[in-house]
Amino acid sequence: MSRSQDRSLHFRAMGSPCLLRVAGPRANLPSTLRALAAAQHEVERIERRYSRYRADSIVSRINAAAGSSSAVPLDAETAMLLGFADRLFMESDGLFDITSGALRRVWDFKSARLPNAQALAAVLPLVNWAGVAWDQHGIRLPLAGMELDFGGFGKEYAADRAASVLMQAGLSHGYVNLGGDLRLLGPMPDGSPWRLGIADPRKAAAVRLGLEVHHGALTTSGDYERFFELDGQRYCHILNPRSGWPVQHWQSISVLAPACLAAGALSTVAMLKGADAPAFLQSQGVAWIGIEASGRLHGLDTHDRQADASHATERL
Amino acid sequence: MAATEPKSMSPLLGSIVAAACALPGVMPTQAWAEDAPELGVISFKLSGYRDAQLGQGGRPGTAGAASERASALSAKLIGDGQSLSTISRASGGGFGGLGGGGENSFERIHVTSPSVYALVPLGRQWAAEGSLTVDDVSGASPAYYTDMKGASNMVDRRKAGDLKLTHYAGRQTYALGLSHSKESDYLSNAVSAEARFSSEDQNTTFNVGLGLTRDTIDPTTKIVSNEKKRTTEAQFGITQALSPIDLVQASFTFSRANGYLNDPYKLNDDRPRNRNAEVLQLRWNHWFGGSALKLAYRLYHDSFSVLAHTIDLGLAIPFSPTFTITPAFRYYTQSAANFYADPSALAAVYPGPVGTPAYFSADQRLSAFGAITGGMKAEWRVASDWTLDAKFDFYQQKSSYRLIGHGSPGLNTLNAGMWQLGLSHSF
Numbered sequence: 001m002s003r004s005q006d007r008s009l010h011f012r013a014m015g016s017p018c019l020l021r022v023a024g025p026r027a028n029l030p031s032t033l034r035a036l037a038a039a040q041h042e043v044e045r046i047e048r049r050y051s052r053y054r055a056d057s058i059v060s061r062i063n064a065a066a067g068s069s070s071a072v073p074l075d076a077e078t079a080m081l082l083g084f085a086d087r088l089f090m091e092s093d094g095l096f097d098i099t100s101g102a103l104r105r106v107w108d109f110k111s112a113r114l115p116n117a118q119a120l121a122a123v124l125p126l127v128n129w130a131g132v133a134w135d136q137h138g139i140r141l142p143l144a145g146m147e148l149d150f151g152g153f154g155k156e157y158a159a160d161r162a163a164s165v166l167m168q169a170g171l172s173h174g175y176v177n178l179g180g181d182l183r184l185l186g187p188m189p190d191g192s193p194w195r196l197g198i199a200d201p202r203k204a205a206a207v208r209l210g211l212e213v214h215h216g217a218l219t220t221s222g223d224y225e226r227f228f229e230l231d232g233q234r235y236c237h238i239l240n241p242r243s244g245w246p247v248q249h250w251q252s253i254s255v256l257a258p259a260c261l262a263a264g265a266l267s268t269v270a271m272l273k274g275a276d277a278p279a280f281l282q283s284q285g286v287a288w289i290g291i292e293a294s295g296r297l298h299g300l301d302t303h304d305r306q307a308d309a310s311h312a313t314e315r316l
Numbered sequence: 317m318a319a320t321e322p323k324s325m326s327p328l329l330g331s332i333v334a335a336a337c338a339l340p341g342v343m344p345t346q347a348w349a350e351d352a353p354e355l356g357v358i359s360f361k362l363s364g365y366r367d368a369q370l371g372q373g374g375r376p377g378t379a380g381a382a383s384e385r386a387s388a389l390s391a392k393l394i395g396d397g398q399s400l401s402t403i404s405r406a407s408g409g410g411f412g413g414l415g416g417g418g419e420n421s422f423e424r425i426h427v428t429s430p431s432v433y434a435l436v437p438l439g440r441q442w443a444a445e446g447s448l449t450v451d452d453v454s455g456a457s458p459a460y461y462t463d464m465k466g467a468s469n470m471v472d473r474r475k476a477g478d479l480k481l482t483h484y485a486g487r488q489t490y491a492l493g494l495s496h497s498k499e500s501d502y503l504s505n506a507v508s509a510e511a512r513f514s515s516e517d518q519n520t521t522f523n524v525g526l527g528l529t530r531d532t533i534d535p536t537t538k539i540v541s542n543e544k545k546r547t548t549e550a551q552f553g554i555t556q557a558l559s560p561i562d563l564v565q566a567s568f569t570f571s572r573a574n575g576y577l578n579d580p581y582k583l584n585d586d587r588p589r590n591r592n593a594e595v596l597q598l599r600w601n602h603w604f605g606g607s608a609l610k611l612a613y614r615l616y617h618d619s620f621s622v623l624a625h626t627i628d629l630g631l632a633i634p635f636s637p638t639f640t641i642t643p644a645f646r647y648y649t650q651s652a653a654n655f656y657a658d659p660s661a662l663a664a665v666y667p668g669p670v671g672t673p674a675y676f677s678a679d680q681r682l683s684a685f686g687a688i689t690g691g692m693k694a695e696w697r698v699a700s701d702w703t704l705d706a707k708f709d710f711y712q713q714k715s716s717y718r719l720i721g722h723g724s725p726g727l728n729t730l731n732a733g734m735w736q737l738g739l740s741h742s743f
Contacts, residue, residue, distance in 0.1 A: 077340075
């Protein structure tokens with residue numbers, strides 16, 4: 001019965017397919033249409049502001065001013081996001097660095113070539129969040145060629161903001177899925193959990209395992225999104241900002257957290273942490289599933305499909 | 317199945333999780349909190365009214381069908397996707413279409429009304445909405461019961477507008493409304509104030525409202541000039557979510573009208589100069605499958621001794637995520653005012669009082685009758701921000717439709733059709 005009370009909105013944003021899905025008795029109210037449109041607008045607003053592919057975004061303006069002596073003024077929202085990124089940087093011992101984007105210039109995943117050591121050494125000084133001068137009012141990238149990239153958390157932030165728009169419209173069943181970053185509004189209308197799949201990192205379009213989740217957010221960072229293989233070694237797009245080299249310990253790490261922003265940041269940091277990921281994730285009090293390079297599962301007891309980030313939510 | 321608590325879940329949330337959740341907008345502040353609307357809406361509506369009555373006789377008002385128009389305050393069930401209704405025409409003429417001179421648009425044959433409505437969010441906590449309506453009224457005035465000399469054909473125009481400012485403060489909402497309506501012979505100004513309070517779990521909402529209307533009646537017949545009518549309304553309501561699929565609402569409205577309540581275009585129309593009315597309204601919205609059932613009952617009583625019952629039934633059926641059809645049915649029945657007199661069998665004479673009663677009216681809107689309204693509304697979301705809607709209602713009023721007791725004799729059946737086309741854009 002309740003399954004027919006379902007409404008979905010598909011669109012493309014942030015280079016990904018996006019889906020807003022609401023279910024339950026409120027799904028067919030006229031106000032729900034407006035809430036869905038408002039949630040889509042919110043995603044598009046964040047994309048406009050923080051995409052480095054848009055010349056008019058604040059990120060592009062900051063990057064364009066790199067190396068100049070004047071600071072780019074910051075608005076409150078951007079300053080808060082930078083504050084969060086700063087915190088991630090410190091708590092990850094510098095592994096989560098939003099200036100890592102410069103490394104992309106030497107890693108060419110299309111041509112599947114390793115960067116030469118000199119080129120890599122030349123860009124490494126550009127990866128240095130600690131060297132960025134910023135406060136609530138302005139930011140200045142000290143070296144020409146430095147660049148900020150909100151790619152590590154912008155889409156996750158958008159998923160949370162879109163979910164909040166829907167929840168504040170009274171919608172409590174459904175989810176937001178921005179290119180695989182999932183944020184639930186709440187369980188299915190009958191109270192049962194949503195079944196979420198974790199992609200198989202080695203088989204395209206296959207699901208490695210299913211999770212039943214009532215609340216919260218699920219994100220996965222993996223070595224399978226952009227990569228190349230050379231001499232039997234996989235080189236993926238998640239790059240260690242200190243060495244400049246791709247991570248190798250995990251095929252993927254999925255994190256369940258109350259918010260997508262938290263889950264996304266933690267899954268990325270965990271990929272970078274390598275063998276230290278389990279202890280790090282445990283210290284953050286989140287449920288997680290890691291697929292090791294060998295294919296072995298770690299983390300959440302995989303017999304226990306009743307994963308639920310709501311426990312964590314309630315403790316907030 | 318293994319342990320219910322995931323092994324990796326530590327008792328305390330980490331600092332990164334807490335920092336993420338603390339960013340504005342990442343976690344909802346309140347699941348049901350009434351927030352100022354984030355999107356603006358502009359809509360254009362074109363509506364029409366046309367009626368026919370066989371034989372001679374006066375035209376009663378479209379009592380049940382038009383009842384929503386005439387109140388400064390009217391409660392809308394939350395969950396209809398709308399805040400409290402805007403003031404459409406604050407003539408204060410009364411529920412059940414029992415107006416004095418205020419309802420003279422119903423005295424005519426053919427009305428076409430274009431209107432525009434806009435809602436503009438002003439920051440996170442304020443919203444302004446307003447509408448403008450123009451009624452072009454044309455056609456032959458009824459030959460009978462009307463004392464408008466030489467007016468077998470008439471054209472009139474009513475211009476009306478209203479403005480409402482709403483402040484959203486967490487679980488409380490406050491609104492102030494102003495409205496104005498002007499015709500050549502009728503001027504109406506109204507002000508209203510509303511407040512809504514929601515319980516902490518957002519399952520219960522209380523609302524109180526106060527409406528004041530000042531009308532000036534200057535009929536072309538010069539029977540009277542510069543007459544006044546003042547209407548005060550107070551409303552209390554409660555809306556309760558009984559379950560995720562059941563929403564109920566009860567509201568009580570008291571209204572007091574003082575001043576000129578006669579119909580200046582009817583001869584020998586002499587009514588008391590004040591009228592108190594009480595209205596109890598109960599609503600129930602129930603969702604099943606994808607459809608929404610809307611049931612409403614209204615009890616109206618006033619000091620003219622009119623007692624009226626209205627039952628509304630609507631079913632919103634979504635045929636697709638973008639297309640919804642809502643068939644609706646309404647039944648209305650009322651008793652006659654204690655000073656209503658049945659029309660004379662002699663069609664050649666104006667109805668007049670027998671003897672010298674204190675009050676007298678032959679207005680069919682004050683007679684005992686019943687009425688049914690059947691209608692259909694279609695709503696089509698053309699794009700995520702554009703919606704088209706079309707609505708048609710058929711209305712039939714008959715003495716014999718009265719449910720309790722007999723209907724007033726000597727009145728002909730009235731048939732009326734109402735249609736509306738609308739286009740809405742959110743931005």
